[in-house]
Amino acid sequence: DAGVIQSPRHEVTEMGQEVTLRCKPISGHNSLFWYRQTMMRGLELLIYFNNNVPIDDSGMPEDRFSAKMPNASFSTLKIQPSEPRDSAVYFCASRGNSGGSYEQYFGPGTRLTVT
């Protein structure tokens, strides 16, 4: 099992540019979560999906952020336009909902720097 895969691992972009972060969950998991981690705010849940459907996006900071999950094996988080305050580490996590397993499995993260 390859675990949760995120790409890119590092992204440096200029303010105003569009940024797309990608995530491949663990095969068979049907819940997917996007988090943002900063020193100031810690770990924040942005959005999560169940069976590819967005369930709770109340953590998405503003309309510049959007997330999609077109199928069970792929999700994207897009920021357009990006701003310096979006600089953070973005994590994707997945979870299976069967067999009494309730923990989330995290990817390695994407470190985003917006200059």
Place this chain on the structure above:
Amino acid sequence: AQSVTQLGSHVSVSEGALVLLRCNYSSSVPPYLFWYVQYPNQGLQLLLKYTTGATLVKGINGFEAEFKKSETSFHLTKPSAHMSDAAEYFCAVSDRRNNDMRFGAGTRLTVKP
């Protein structure tokens, strides 16, 4: 809604000493409780979890935690700290009814030689 409070953002211990990281939770329903560890430049890795059954749960790397309902606590312990334990530790609580998992602010553990 559930929440987690981790007491102490930084904990420093000497190598070989007891590690105690504190976590208190708030939940209106019986919770699921988790401890995760994050090493520098890595994602969060599950250390251990409590769902049902035995209240003392053992995890990887010699860590264990005890669910105490009366104290609404789930403190993480390790009898003897190792240099490799230096990392950030997150306590989390999940509602049994949905996917919502709430993380604490984290505790950074430093191990002195």
